[in-house]
Amino acid sequence: MSFNTSIPVGRSGSATDAMSRPRRAGVVSRSAPTTPLSGFDRARLRQSPVLSGLPADIFEQLLAECRILVLGRDAPLFEQGEPAEDLQIVLEGRIALIGRTPDRRTCILALIGPAEGMVDPAALIRGPHAIGARTVEASRVACLPAALALQALDSGSAFGRGALGSLAQHWQLFLRRLADQKLRSAPQRLASYLAECAVDSARPGGAPQRESGQPQPVRFVLAEDRRTLASHLGMTPENLSRVIGQLRQHGVELNGRAVTIADLDALRHFGCVATEP
Template identity: 25%
Template sequence: MIETLQDIGLFASLDQHQLDSLARHIGRRKLARGETLFDAGTPARTFFLLRTGHIKLFMLSRQGGEKVMNIVAPGDTFAEGVAFMEHPVYPVGAEALEASEVWTVDAAVFRSLLLESPVACLALLGRQTRRIQGLLAEIEAQTLEGAHYRLIAYLLAQAQSDRSLELPASKTVIAAHLAIKPETLSRLLGELQRRGLVQVHARSVHLLDIPGLRTLAAAPTLHT
């Protein structure tokens, strides 16, 4: 567990003694597909590290519509903001998209460790600043850019070194994350495939022409 924590950006600045203390307050929880980890608005005493599977973070509108805020991948922490709330509650809901395992981290213990370490606090501030910048970029893309652009940007961000990616969720969930309709997502993927830019098989996507994708994303017609 200690070796795993050392590789996670949120905990990398903690020293060995702090990691030992933190590890004593970490639990494990397994989730079945579709199982709720927490609901928006419920009291929060822990945050999480995803070990396996994928977790959907989402909000519901007053009309019952779902907005997928993020799809958490293995190795990512989430809900850590509750460690700094005066009256901590989860601001979003979390649901397992497949069989998953999470480690639960005691938020109060983590906060007390940060109070002992200015270095760890500064590292955390830097991490959270980068995350906020990423969220601002995503908001900008969803409000100012077209669906075609958002899809291409998502594929480029998710692709691995071999230009391949596995969609972490169903196309319905991915579409909700990108703020487009599922049928629009399917149509756009089909169009990219017909252009010879990607190859799609079920959830597997291979980027055949990254320069072509970037050129297409930069086209003025995609930003309207």
């Protein structure tokens, strides 16, 4: 998951623009198509930071009321100001959390993937969503009723520890992205993001190894379009185009969503990306 704090204006055709359209009444996710809980879903939920420590009986009670949403690309999950009736956990795909001002300016605040716990913890305080959420790519999302989640919170410390851990992860990443906005230039922010995507695309082996001391090119495809990427990194689409041009001298080529990085270590160095232990 990653955060930023800038607010570029959303435009037609982007995930940010979609959030500026008039709100529909009711909770958006209630009308989304659903699918039965699969063995994969059960395993992914059991591994979730929020649910992993639950006793088996409470875990099964939650799963009995769980809905699995099947959402296409750029589909709404919930909208800003709606009551938070569910606790959502991403099983597949990615979700963009989007802020909106009264004059309908929008920006992407975070991208949430399968390994990152709760989409929005507002359900734990039964408050409204302070932000909206849409899919960046085709996604499957588990929705647990807020009332049951609160019962699990009251029943013992395991769920509380999981929820607290997820919130702590959100907070750490928020601080890191805030530091990015303050300390890194726009080219460095893009370099850092592409380097992270490159490593993620090479999982489980991580970043590719050098052969005979020579860097190996890394190729992958971005999930998001350029407007979404620009909003996520705190840029306008026009500024992103200029930054992409600047990264060519650092061995980066973007052709649509296809990315080629000639030397990942050099790009990480330019983006001031810390080396993983």
